Amino acid sequence: MKETAQQILDVAQDLVRCRGYSAFSFADSSKQLVLRYASILYHFPSKRELGEVLVKRYRTTFGQKLKGIELSESSPSKRLQKFVALYRDGLSDRQMCLCGMLSADIEVLPDSVQQEVRAFLSEVQAWLKDVLAAGEAVGCLQPRISPKTEASLLLAAVQGAQLIAHAAQDSEAAFDGIVNQLLATLCIDR
């Protein structure tokens, strides 16, 4: 994809992760770029199309980060810690996970964007399930009822931690407090 389109997506992503989909506007984006409103529309003919491409790109990037964790860490509990660390990114700029934010906005999203958000959540949950299953097998993670439901709880906890942290004055402190407790309840080797 072209350079300019990527820059538009970068700015849009920051804004949506910070303020949400409804409060995000092309006008705001153009102010942060050296580019007029109409030029943005040349690259993305509508808000719907931009939203679609934005979440698709986010899914891809996030998937690559998960792959990166697998490559750099063999221990399931370490992988979990790196996963959680991923969710700390952007917090200092008052940003949530794009798809966490869009989950709140789901009712006002075009269908195509809704589907992308759900796909993202499924993918992450599936990844977590595998990590948890491996961790239980190896014995470094607390065994619970089932890796699948445990994964859904874990994802909810991390997204929820981010949501609460987003509302807090000191986001990072709030996030760390919650997440340390979470890892403590999950990891045996700590």
Place this chain on the structure above:
Amino acid sequence: MKETAQQILDVAQDLVRCRGYSAFSFADSSKQLVLRYASILYHFPSKRELGEVLVKRYRTTFGQKLKGIELSESSPSKRLQKFVALYRDGLSDRQMCLCGMLSADIEVLPDSVQQEVRAFLSEVQAWLKDVLAAGEAVGCLQPRISPKTEASLLLAAVQGAQLIAHAAQDSEAAFDGIVNQLLATLCIDR
């Protein structure tokens, strides 16, 4: 407060819990009421004032529900289960906790509303902390590092479960799946 104002707040609450603060509008509200736009403005001169009163009322109502749980249940683990059940309310109408939704929208909220949201979260967390401490003392809840951080994790988990459920096709099933796992990890007597 007057009858009409309450009805306006009722409709506004449904809409905000469903779509978020930015996507909520007086115009939408008036369509669901037998009342014109200008009449809403008679009761609430601005969106900010409506937001303020809305969250204040929500705080009060929610506080009363927590009191109700204390009165009807003496067992800490039962209180926790009733608390979680509270968060199931409205899910069928695609509604989140008002303050969970507003946490996502926090960046675009007037300062006064932001403060109300934070106050709500603190209050609920404090209530949970007491329940958890009591539960550990009695021995019906899993003892963890500290009731205070455990309470923050629990709140995050429930809000996160609601966020994920909000995005899911079948909200209630998604919520139940997550929350059952959560209670299973917390309650000893189950």
Place this chain on the structure above:
DNA sequence: GTCTATACGAGGATAGAC
């Protein structure tokens, strides 16, 4: 590809009649 100009609708808010 990027720009100016413009159309159009939505949403917040005010003035003043009833």
Place this chain on the structure above:
DNA sequence: GTCTATCCTCGTATAGAC
């Protein structure tokens, strides 16, 4: 208290020049 009428701003989107 509720209404109509009106204003203003913002946001999406289009047309067409450069």
